Amino acid sequence: MLAGEALETPRHAWKELKPMEKVVLFKLMEPKPAMRFYDTLPSDEKYFLFTAFDPGSIAPITEDLSPRLRSLFHRLTEECYEHMLRGLA
Numbered sequence: 001m002l003a004g005e006a007l008e009t010p011r012h013a014w015k016e017l018k019p020m021e022k023v024v025l026f027k028l029m030e031p032k033p034a035m036r037f038y039d040t041l042p043s044d045e046k047y048f049l050f051t052a053f054d055p056g057s058i059a060p061i062t063e064d065l066s067p068r069l070r071s072l073f074h075r076l077t078e079e080c081y082e083h084m085l086r087g088l089a
Contacts, residue, residue: 014041014045019048020058020060020061022045022048022049023049023052023057023058024058024061026038026049026052027055027058027073027074027076028072028073028074029074030074031074031076031077031080034074034076034080035080035083035084038083038084038087039087043088046087046088047088049084050084050085050087050088053076053080053081053084055073055075058073
């Protein structure tokens with residue numbers, strides 16, 4: 001789901017998630033679907049995710065995970081950063 005085209009499920013559940021849950025869900029998505037999902041969000045949610053761009057933003061969640069589980073999180077690229085920044089303008 002997080003790697004493919006089916007973004008309707010996270011979009012539907014998004015409003016019910018706590019802030020850290022939103023960041024975790026977003027960082028579990030592969031970069032291309034994450035950017036498509038980001039583009040569908042209202043500006044306040046875009047800004048929230050942009051402020052959580054740094055990989056350390058989920059450190060409280062990942063610090064006790066095994067390396068295998070930590071590897072499930074995707075590091076967004078510089079291109080993603082630029083895309084997100086443009087989305088705020």
